[in-house]
Amino acid sequence: MDPHLLRTFVAVARCASFSRAARELGYTQSAVSQHIAALESDLGAVLLHRRPVTPTGVGTRLLEHAGPLLLRLDAARADIARLTVAPAARIVIGVSPLAMTRQFTGTLAEVRRSQPRLEVTVRVLGREALTRDVATAALDLGLVDGMAAPNDPLHLPDAGLLRATAVAEHPLAVALPAQHPLADRAGLRLADLADARWIDAPDTAIPLRQLRTASGADGHRASLRYEGGDVRGLITLIAAGLGLALLPRPVIKGAPGISAVPVSAPRLVHRVEALHSDTLDGPPALLTAALVAAAG
Template sequence: MDPHLLRTFVSVARRASFSEAARDLGFTPSAVSQHIATLEADLRTPLLTRRPVAPTAAGARLLEHAGPLLRGLDAARADVERLAGATAARLTLCASPLAMTVRVAAALAEARRAHPGVRTAVRVLGRGEIPAAVAAGQFDLGLTDGLAAPGDPLPLPAGGPLSALAVAEGSLVVPLPLGHPLARRLGLRLTDLADARWLDAPEAAVPLRRLRAASGTDGFRAALRYEGTDVRALLALAAAGHGLALLPHSAAEGTPGLVAVPLVSPRLVHRVELLHAAALHDPAADFAELVTGIVAGTGTGTGSGGHRYE
């Protein structure tokens, strides 16, 4: 199966349009049609209906396989290029908003001091984008975060072979305006807050769907949707009384106009993990050791705090 044809198929299926896929890929619409026809001839079955453009049953199954296959090819290319020295020395990092902590920034600064002149880049991405971006070799390392029971790894989606190392676990709080009726509480239970008004901030706070899953309720109605990644802006909205949010204590601590009340039930923590897809070499290996305290050079993800996703 030709991976070029497979990429074309994925683009058409996701865009539900031959012309939009052609624009994304830099091909003509007729070339895209020919790619799909060639792939269908190779597999001896229709993969897409034409009006409307949508995957057939066979196409839907192929789409399930296509993502991991293409990410695996991208990861293999990036790994070989790194091994062959085809890419310049670099330290590239993607991170979810709540994973970019003071500790992470300090480790990055120390790694850069130890490797002057190395090209360094940091990009903030959504949690769901990070595993695939790291697996495909777009970034050397990825920092992601989420809810977990103490000591448990994060449930990451499949995105090619990934190793994960624990960076930190911290307590969770609900930042409340000073005059809020619950602001004097010593602790809060999640189930008691199910009927409150919440800020729907899927990247800058714990997503509401995770709160529903953790509490086993259907509550947590969104009073306001916040689609940014700036946690300070989210806290300003909370201080003004627009709604509640669940955040790591480190993100909410010391915010004027807010009291950070700890979450006491269920027993959950905010966990940050470092992802990498290949054996790490300096300066990425140095940064990984600085931020986790674990030698991550083998790419196996073994040892204290390490686990592997295939």
């Protein structure tokens, strides 16, 4: 399967238009049509309905494979580039919102003091985008967070020859308004909160789909969706009584109008990992080592 044809197919399916995909890819519309026809001929199946332009059942299944396949190809190219290009005196770091901790900022400040000429860029990204950008070398290092059992690694997408180094673990707690009837509880079981009103904040809290899986209970439905990357904005919505969220306790502690009730079951933690290539060196290696040391 020609990856160029596969990229064209993904673009047409995403744009729902041959002409828009052609403009995005820098091809003529005729070339895009030829690419799709060649891919369909190779696979022996029709992948797209033409009017309107939507994936067929076979096309939908191919799209499920296409993302990971193309990411692995991009990751392979980036990995080779890392081995052949001399490291620069700069570092681009991706951080998911809940990984932007005092531990990270304090450690970064120490590294800057030891290397004052180092150029640093910090990008706050969602978890999926962060993993993709580390794999494709758009980032030199990523700090990604998530929920896991104690001492277990995060379940991250397959993105090539990447390594994850644990740099922090903190208890998780249910964030709810201070006046909530459950605010004074010593602990809460996630399964007992299946019917509560939740805020779906996929990048600034533990995603609700993971809560359903961890608790083994249906429910945990969203009464509001928050698509921002500002954790303070999410906390403001919780304090206003618009829903609950599962967050690391250090994030909630001391927040006005918020109570943090520990999760008593199942046993879960908030984990932060440094995501990097397995050929880590230079400033990214220095920062990762400093983060691990700071975690003790």
